[in-house]
Amino acid sequence: MASQVNPRYTELVDSVREKSHSIYNNSDPHNPHVYLDRGKVYAQLGFYDLAAADAYRALTLLEGVVDPDCAEYVARRRLSSSRQSKRETADGLEPNDNDEDVDDDDDDLVDISRNEYDETIADVYFLLVQSLTRCGCLRDAHDFLTRAVEHLQSLDKETSSQRYDQVISRLDGEVVNEIKQHQRKAVGKDKEEKDLDPASLPGQGYARRILYPWNQHEPDRNAPETLSLLNKRLESVAPDCEVRAVSLPVLHEPKNSAQEENNERANETSIIQLGLFAKRDLLPGETILRESSLLTATNRLHDDLCDACNGPLPELQTGSESAEQAAVACQECDDTIFCSQACHDQAQAVYHSAICGQEGLQSLGKDVADPKDKADYLYFLLLGRALAMAATQDLHPLDLPEVKYIWGDFHEYNPDDSNEQAKDPSVSSSSSSLPFSFQLNILQPMRFVEEMGLDPFTTLDRYDTWILNTLYAKFRGTASGRLSTWDGGPEVCAVHPLWCLANHSCDPNVRWEWGGEITFMVRRDEEKAVWRRTRNHSSDDGDDDGTRHPSPAIIRKDEEILNHYCDIALDVRQRREWAQGALGGLCQCARCKWEAS
Ligand SMILES: C[S@@+](CC[C@H](N)C(=O)[O-])C[C@H]1O[C@@H](n2cnc3c(N)ncnc32)[C@H](O)[C@@H]1O
Numbered sequence: 134m135a136s137q138v139n140p141r142y143t144e145l146v147d148s149v150r151e152k153s154h155s156i157y158n159n160s161d162p163h164n165p166h167v168y169l170d171r172g173k174v175y176a177q178l179g180f181y182d183l184a185a186a187d188a189y190r191a192l193t194l195l196e197g198v199v200d201p202d203c204a205e206y207v208a209r210r211r212l213s214s215s216r217q218s219k220r221e222t223a224d225g226l227e228p229n230d231n232d233e234d235v236d237d238d239d240d241d242l243v244d245i246s247r248n249e250y251d252e253t254i255a256d257v258y259f260l261l262v263q264s265l266t267r268c269g270c271l272r273d274a275h276d277f278l279t280r281a282v283e284h285l286q287s288l289d290k291e292t293s294s295q296r297y298d299q300v301i302s303r304l305d306g307e308v309v310n311e312i313k314q315h316q317r318k319a320v321g322k323d324k325e326e327k328d329l330d331p332a333s334l335p336g337q338g339y340a341r342r343i344l345y346p347w348n349q350h351e352p353d354r355n356a357p358e359t360l361s362l363l364n365k366r367l368e369s370v371a372p373d374c375e376v377r378a379v380s381l382p383v384l385h386e387p388k389n390s391a392q393e394e395n396n397e398r399a400n401e402t403s404i405i406q407l408g409l410f411a412k413r414d415l416l417p418g419e420t421i422l423r424e425s426s427l428l429t430a431t432n433r434l435h436d437d438l439c440d441a442c443n444g445p446l447p448e449l450q451t452g453s454e455s456a457e458q459a460a461v462a463c464q465e466c467d468d469t470i471f472c473s474q475a476c477h478d479q480a481q482a483v484y485h486s487a488i489c490g491q492e493g494l495q496s497l498g499k500d501v502a503d504p505k506d507k508a509d510y511l512y513f514l515l516l517g518r519a520l521a522m523a524a525t526q527d528l529h530p531l532d533l534p535e536v537k538y539i540w541g542d543f544h545e546y547n548p549d550d551s552n553e554q555a556k557d558p559s560v561s562s563s564s565s566s567l568p569f570s571f572q573l574n575i576l577q578p579m580r581f582v583e584e585m586g587l588d589p590f591t592t593l594d595r596y597d598t599w600i601l602n603t604l605y606a607k608f609r610g611t612a613s614g615r616l617s618t619w620d621g622g623p624e625v626c627a628v629h630p631l632w633c634l635a636n637h638s639c640d641p642n643v644r645w646e647w648g649g650e651i652t653f654m655v656r657r658d659e660e661k662a663v664w665r666r667t668r669n670h671s672s673d674d675g676d677d678d679g680t681r682h683p684s685p686a687i688i689r690k691d692e693e694i695l696n697h698y699c700d701i702a703l704d705v706r707q708r709r710e711w712a713q714g715a716l717g718g719l720c721q722c723a724r725c726k727w728e729a730s
Pocket of ligand 1: 384
């Protein structure tokens with residue numbers, strides 16, 4: 134049954150569209166009110182992640198009013214809206230020109246006054262702290278709450294008033310409640326009263342993983358023109374494979390082990406996605422796909438990998454090797470090394486020009502203190518690469534060919550589900566399943582844009598938070614990773630946009646290798662998985678010892694190419710746990726079902 138669209142929701146979404154349109158036109162980019170206003174609408178829609186980002190923008194600008202010496206940007210607002218209407222475009226969110234002189238008309242701009250600051254600052258802190266709390270980012274919510282309380286109390290003292298008192302107690306109540314709930318769950322009821330160590334609070338919460346209603350960049354992935362475009366691209370990468378639509382079971386995340394047992398019910402619904410298929414019989418040992426990608430990232434600070442493809446670097450030039458064999462350094466920034474002249478040239482055209490010589494970017498996101506954060510920071514570095522690609526190629530990040538057609542695992546947004554997340558922000562739910570943190574979704578991306586020499590307020594048409602969240606959603610479902618041989622932690626990751634079209638099975642018919650390029654090879658007999666039951670079994674369903682032997686190692690014409698997202702040597706429980714992140718739920722492949730039954 135089609136759900137009726139809530140008129141209030143439509144109104145709020147229209148309001149976001151209108152406000153974003155004006156922001157992307159740069160009509161008033163350093164006006165904190167603009168971000169506070171949009172942030173409040175986001176919060177009403179339940180997009181607390183986007184609300185937090187806008188509140189932080191407003192705070193950054195407002196802080197410049199009281200501390201101009203430390204401020205990067207002068208908070209100003211435009212007196213009239215005439216300038217804005219001059220730049221209106223006919224067709225939607227984004228400006229269609231790059232009018233450099235948009236801020237030249239200084240007569241129309243006034244600095245934000247101290248009075249305006251006093252009127253606005255409490256609202257900004259309120260939105261920021263409440264939104265971070267509702268996303269489950271309790272550590273940062275607590276930090277900003279502490280800052281807010283100190284600052285607002287000092288303002289009260291200065292003016293001998295108590296005008297901010299109410300805001301402080303409301304905020305305090307909201308954050309403290311959430312922290313108590315968190316502690317109750319984390320350490321047990323009896324310990325809840327103990328002194329709070331803010332560093333122990335979670336920095337990461339969740340945002341909605343959805344296709345934003347104003348996102349006009351997502352293609353219809355099942356349309357014939359999409360399939361034919363992807364198949365055209367496949368011709369040089371995997372000439373014997375074809376992309377086709379395929380029906381897959383919808384997988385659900387288990388909340389507890391009882392639910393895990395009952396997860397077979399998840400099979401009741403299915404979804405049409407894409408998959409790779411054989412165009413002819415493919416023989417054991419054949420290499421059927423070779424793809425290289427520049428959408429890569431590594432967290433090694435001084436590494437011996439090609440900056441572009443992340444393949445191993447050849448020896449530095451000694452004079453004896455041919456030009457094609459030698460590593461090549463960028464002429465402008467010697468620290469950036471490529472495995473070949475071809476990678477160097479491609480990098481310059483695809484992403485490097487926007488970040489060449491920007492020293493601040495060399496360590497950004499790489500000096501990660503806690504090993505547990507390494508994987509999340511790798512996704513951030515991948516995001517950085519995508520932003521550099523967009524800036525170099527003057528493209529919207531969501532239109533990059535490496536990004537546009539990949540799977541994002543977006544959930545349907547139900548506007549009537551008013552505040553599922555607000556009820557318990559600390560756990561992911563079906564709609565709020567995108568990991569979100571103040572650091573990696575707001576602060577570090579803003580720094581990245583600044584380090585590229587751009588103003589993060591005037592470039593929001595390309596680098597707004599919903600765009601970054603959409604990129605993260607796509608990367609989290611498709612990127613492959615390599616572990617460090619030093620400490621076993623994640624070290625390199627990449628998105629290979631055609632390779633990642635292959636679906637998963639714990640009895641895969643291909644294996645993959647990844648050096649400079651990624652390859653699929655058809656598995657030989659001895660490489661195929663042996664199914665092993667861990668529980669009692671009846672001997673007529675497999676061998677007496679509880680094993681089942683694999684199907685022959687050949688991929689027949691029209692059979693699906695099945696990759697593996699986890700180590701297939703593990704037992705069913707461990708495999709399901711490992712692959713859960715990439716699959717969005719517990720694996721229901723034939724082997725898993727048989728082994729778990
Ligand atoms: C890397 S993508 C694979 C290609 C994807 N089907 C597409 O349309 O582009 C990973 C996503 O495919 C889906 N998927 C892959 N293997 C699956 C399986 N065995 N069962 C159910 N869903 C699967 C999951 O939604 C997962 O998040």
